[in-house]
Each structure stands twice: as structure tokens, then as C-alpha cells.
């Protein structure tokens with residue numbers, strides 16, 4: 001599927017078919033033949049961005065592989081809400097790895113398929129940011145460095161949500177979590193450090209890296225489809241708001257995700273073999289406050305007196321992303 005930029009918004013509701021678009025421009029979800037890979041009956045919270053992102057990503061991967069797909073899934077919300085024993089919401093071959101080894105399990109599955117000559121069957125690994133950027137990071141880096149034939153998808157909700165909202169190395173500065181309390185002189189998570197796994201993946205020189213967001217599901221489908229058309233190690237990092245952990249309204253999931261993209265805090269980019277090859281320009285730039293104010297995890301920045309200095313530091317991060325990736329060009 002080539003990316004067809006949609007010029008006008010009034011093309012019919014995305015999920016029911018973009019009916020005013022031509023057949024070849026419509027989304028995977030618009031096709032009645034879609035897999036429904038993550039089916040009804042799962043127990044994600046209302047408005048869960050991770051459930052939405054996974055559904056769109058895996059349906060797109062299934063279409064791209066003509067339904068010849070196996071997924072390894074790290075422990076985390078996505079695994080827990082979709083597979084309470086003895087039930088499952090997955091309509092695909094799916095294996096639960098440990099919290100930290102989804103990339104290694106997927107590499108093993110890919111190696112076994114290669115030995116058996118099953119070149120038609122493709123492999124995905126998926127997990128949350130904790131399973132990816134923290135405990136699973138070594139396995140992931142090994143998968144990249146060996147160029148194993150796996151697409152790894154990280155659903156980044158910026159903390160360990162499954163176990164009660166503890167910080168991860170993807171938690172943003174100033175965010176309140178169960179382990180970064182909003183107290184003291186510098187409330188919330190640390191400023192200045194952190195771990196940008198998309199950039200680290202690019203540094204491995206692997207065939208394909210992309211960031212995506214549930215704010216732009218068409219772009220997400222395109223990137224997954226593109227990744228499945230390539231062999232070797234691939235990585236997609238999807239920003240998925242978590243109403244429970246972020247303290248946002250379930251109905252605002254897309255609004256929150258969009259504000260992250262449009263403020264520059266979550267840049268949408270693509271890279272091939274170590275070079276940045278694509279970026280999605282910001283359509284209507286918004287100040288970071290528009291993103292932060294929608295979430296109670298940042299409420300301490302907007303008390304009786306707003307914390308202008310720390311908001312300015314967050315704005316500086318967004319501005320740097322915009323400069324670095326040319327998001328306003």
C-alpha cells in the first residue's frame with residue numbers, strides 16, 4: 001500500500017470506509033476482509049490507545065503478509081488485557097514471551113521458519129515501552145545487530161501501566177507516575193536524560209525504522225505495510241495514550257495523541273539503513289500546554305501558579321524536535 005495523502009477531511013468516517021475515497025486509497029480497516037486481529041472481548045480500559053494501535057498495526061501486517069504472520073508478545077497491558085487464561089482476543093498465531101525477551105523469541109521463531117523453508121511466514125514482536133526500552137533492550141539490540149527478519153513494534157504509553165503506572169526510560173520529563181511523585185522542588189520525572197529508542201534503532205543501521213501515532217492511523221497502516229515489505233530487522237515505535245496512567249479522558253485519546261504530534265513532542269519520522277528518509281510535517285503547530293493540560297500526570301505544572309520554567313523546558317524539547325527533523329518544512 002503506497003501512502004496516499006488525504007487532502008480533505010470530509011472523506012467519510014475512517015473506520016466505516018472513507019467512502020468518498022477511491023477503492024485503492026481506503027484504509028485496511030475500511031475493508032470488510034480485514035482480519036480483526038485483536039477482536040472484541042478484550043479487557044483494555046475505555047479509550048486505550050494501545051488496543052487501538054495494536055488492532056490497526058496487526059491488521060495492516062496481516063493484510064501485507066496475506067495472513068501469514070506470527071506474533072510474539074511481551075508481558076504488559078497488551079498481553080494481559082487480551083489473553084486472560086483460558087481466553088484470547090487474538091485471531092492470529094500469537095505467543096506470549098517473557099517481559100524482557102519478545103525480540104529474542106521472535107528471532108528464534110524467524111530462524112525456525114527459515115530452517116523449515118517457510119519464507120512466506122513473517123514474524124512480529126510487540127511490547128510496551130517497559131518491555132522494549134528497559135528490560136527488553138538488550139534482546140532488541142541483538143535482534144537489530146544480527147538483522148533478524150522481524151518487525152518489532154513498541155506501543156509507547158510512557159510507563160509500566162500493567163503493574164500500576166511506574167516510570168520507564170520512556171517516561172517524559174515532569175510526568176507524575178507512581179514512582180515519580182509530584183512533590184518537592186522538581187516534581188515528576190527527571191529532566192535532561194531519557195532513552196530515545198527510535199534514534200538508537202536508527203543508529204544500528206537496520207533496514208527500516210519509523211515512529212507512528214494513533215493520531216494518524218492512515219500513516220500507521222502505511223508504515224506497518226511498508227515494514228512488512230522489507231526483510232531484515234525493522235522497528236516501529238507507536239505513541240499510544242493511556243487514559244488510566246496519563247489521567248486523560250478516555251474520549252480524548254486521539255486528541256491527546258494529536259497534540260503530542262502537532263506540538264513536536266512526538267515527531268513522526270521514517271529512516272532506512274541509518275538515514276532519515278521521511279518526516280510528517282506538522283499541520284497546525286500547537287504549544288506544548290495544549291498537550292500537557294489534557295493530562296492529570298502534568299497537573300502539578302498548572303497549579304495556582306503555573307510552572308512557567310518547566311513548561312518552557314518542555315517547549316524547548318518540542319522546538320528542538322521540530323528543528324532537528326524539519327517538521328515545519
Ligand SMILES: Cc1ncc(C[n+]2csc(CCOP(=O)(O)OP(=O)(O)O)c2C)c(N)n1
Nearest residue numbers: 075076077099128129130131159160161162
Ligand atoms: C522479569 C519481570 N519483572 C517484572 C515483571 C512484572 N511486569 C509485568 S508487565 C510489567 C510492566 C509492563 O510495562 P510496559 O512494558 O511499559 O507495558 P504496558 O503495560 O505499559 O503496556 C511488569 C513490571 C515481569 N513480568 N517480569
Ligand code: SF4
Nearest residue numbers: 044045048077242244
Ligand atoms: S492501563 Fe492504559 S495501556 Fe493498560 S489497558 Fe488501560 S488504558 Fe490501556
